[in-house]
Amino acid sequence: MLREAIPSDVPAIRSLMERVPGFWQPRWSDQTIAEAILSANGLALLWDVGSQILGFVCAHDLGFRAYLSELVVDPVVQRKGIGTGLLKAVEDLLRSRKQQLIIADVWRDAVPFYRSLHWSAPDAILLSHWLESEGFGLIGDPG
Numbered sequence: 001m002l003r004e005a006i007p008s009d010v011p012a013i014r015s016l017m018e019r020v021p022g023f024w025q026p027r028w029s030d031q032t033i034a035e036a037i038l039s040a041n042g043l044a045l046l047w048d049v050g051s052q053i054l055g056f057v058c059a060h061d062l063g064f065r066a067y068l069s070e071l072v073v074d075p076v077v078q079r080k081g082i083g084t085g086l087l088k089a090v091e092d093l094l095r096s097r098k099q100q101l102i103i104a105d106v107w108r109d110a111v112p113f114y115r116s117l118h119w120s121a122p123d124a125i126l127l128s129h130w131l132e133s134e135g136f137g138l139i140g141d142p143g
Contacts, residue, residue, distance in 0.1 A: 002089055005037050005044040005056065012053040013046070020072055022107075036069060045089055047073070047082045057086035059094065059102065066094045068104035087117060 005013065010033045017033075018024045036058050037044040043066075047055035055073040059066055068090070073083045094102055105126050106114055 001047060001049060002085065003046055003048055004042060005040075005046045005058070007034050007037060009046060009053065010034050010037070013056050016053050016056055016074055017072055020075055023072055040069075043090055043093055045086055047086055055082040055086050057090050059090045061094060061097055061099055064101075066099045066102040068102055071104075071110075083113065084117065 010030050013033050014024075014030060017028075040058050040060055043059040043061065045057050046053050053074075054077050056070060057068070057072075058070040059068045068087075071083060071087060073086075091102065103122060104114070104119075
């Protein structure tokens with residue numbers, strides 16, 4: 001059921017992400033997913049039932065802290081413990097690496113889920129900055 005994600009899982013992970021309304025971002029690609037899995041260094045996990053991927057989590061150990069970059073569960077099976085199982089598994093892996101802090105930016109609708117698992121807002125403000133590609137505007141923006 002729970003296993004490490006590998007590059008050959010990319011099409012199924014993308015399909016899962018596209019099934020969740022508003023989750024898939026137009027600037028992402030199969031390459032985006034593949035790079036996330038490789039850079040996760042063993043912290044990209046799947047909830048796999050038979051040949052169907054029902055959940056995906058991806059985290060990164062950054063030394064000072066860890067970052068949860070993605071957690072997605074098929075809408076058909078949400079509220080069945082899959083998200084909790086994936087999150088607990090990645091937390092256990094991080095604990096085994098002696099990591100003490102994991103942070104994430106999450107959708108407002110997901111806040112109650114995280115709070116139910118004892119996550120809280122840090123004393124920090126999330127900021128973002130779009131990186132520009134020289135002569136091309138925003139990355140993923142053709143104009």
